[in-house]
Amino acid sequence: MLKPLWDTLNDQKLDGNIKERPAMFLGTRGYEGLQSMIFTGIKSLIQSSKNLGKSQLQINLEEGQIALVFTLGAGNSLADWQQNQQVISFINLAVMKTLSTNFLIEIQFSNQIVSQEFKQDKMIAEVTRETSVDAEEIRIIFTPDYRFFGLKTLPYFLYYDFCQHLAMLNSDFSITLSEKDKQQNSFCYSNGLEIYLHKYDNYLSRKGNPAYFKGKIEQLEIEILISRNDQGQVMASFANSEPTYLGGAHLEGFFDGAIPAFNQFLEEQNNLAYYDREMFCDRFDVIVSVKLANPKYNGSTKQKLRNPEVYNIVKDFIHGEFLTFLRSYTMWYRG
Known part of the structure; x- marks a missing residue:
């Protein structure tokens, strides 16, 4: 059961490389390295x-x-984890x-518990x-060797922000965070996505409810939120x-699908306005989230997604969905 995982945990050569060059695996050193190790x-x-x-x-x-303690819900199986060979994980x-x-x-898997x-x-x-x-459940208890990280533990608020962010980007995912008998939070x-948006947008200029689109096409899961806001930010x-701060294929696909759909709708409404990307960003807040098996990025910082197939799938998906939505709710774009 999960032999690739056990083999990786007991790989002496890998252990030596990690000890010699921890920053190569964590992406950074010291206190930030501790944060990277735990959250990654x-x-x-x-x-x-x-x-x-x-x-x-x-x-x-x-x-x-x-x-x-991570408990897999119905419809999930650790057998998929093994089959997909999650080497990086x-x-x-x-x-x-x-x-x-x-x-x-x-x-815990198939009425058996294996521990090391x-x-x-x-x-x-x-x-x-x-x-x-x-x-099916995985339990891990560990004490970081703080000598590698500057002899400091992470404060509770960093875990809080991490858990809240993770829950907002994965709807209906249940997370409980506690610190001994001091404090506890559930997410x-x-x-x-709407909760995430309302945490960062300008609520004073927000117009009505956002439009939400969700789909799964060719193993690509797509979630998109579009909110009317006269001060889009x-x-x-x-x-x-994971945040892709420089965008990439999914965000470009969104723009090249959503903006033509919006302009087509305006034309159908005999509205002479024509939106380019800058105008669209001024009038709308947007979140684009995708989940895929093998993401590819530009550079090592993983800030820009470059899977070419993602572009076309997102573009076609949002063009059709957004246009249908606008035709059904013709006054939505006015707020």
Whole structure:
């Protein structure tokens, strides 16, 4: 069960490379490196689920130790995680293990629980046991080796922002964050993108309810939110819940599909106005989010998505959906 994951966690050559060049795996050093290790590890963990909307994540913080419990919901299976060979996810979890003083991972799958425990990067226990509970779950308890990261733990508010952001970009994904007996917060949004938008837009100039579009085409999941706002200032795009600050194929596909659809609608309404990209951005706030199996980016910072197939799919999707919406709600664009 999940042999590629176990092999990666016990790869001695990989361990040596991580210890020698941790910044190469984390993208940064020190305090920021700790943040990268923890949050990237959590994102890798939840990639075991195809549908986060039916899954749950618990994060518990206690005196430098971090406990994660990820429960896959109905319709998800760890067998898919193994079949899809999530090598990058497995490496990210190996980084978490190697740069921790203590690391315990338990995987519950097919009425069986397999666990491995490491101390100072050395395995000290491996256990397999049967269970009558028919659930699929991954549990990780670890204590980062703070000597690598400047001897500082992350403050609670960083976890809070991370969890809220993750929940907003994955509607109906349930997250619980707690810090011993001090504080606890829960995050779950049925309209996550709208919550995200309203966190950053200019609410004084917001006009009515946003238009929401969702679809899945050729294994590409698409979510788009368009909101009327006379002082548009939100133009956000995401790939697999990661911000693509420089846009890319999904955002370009949106513009080249949505703006012609809007101009076609205006022409049908005998409205002489004609919108270019600048005018559209001044009058609308937009969020474009896609999820895909193999995202490709320009450069190592992953700020611009470059999958060429994404452009055409998003373009055709939003052109048809937006035009149909405008024809059905002819006064929406006026606010």
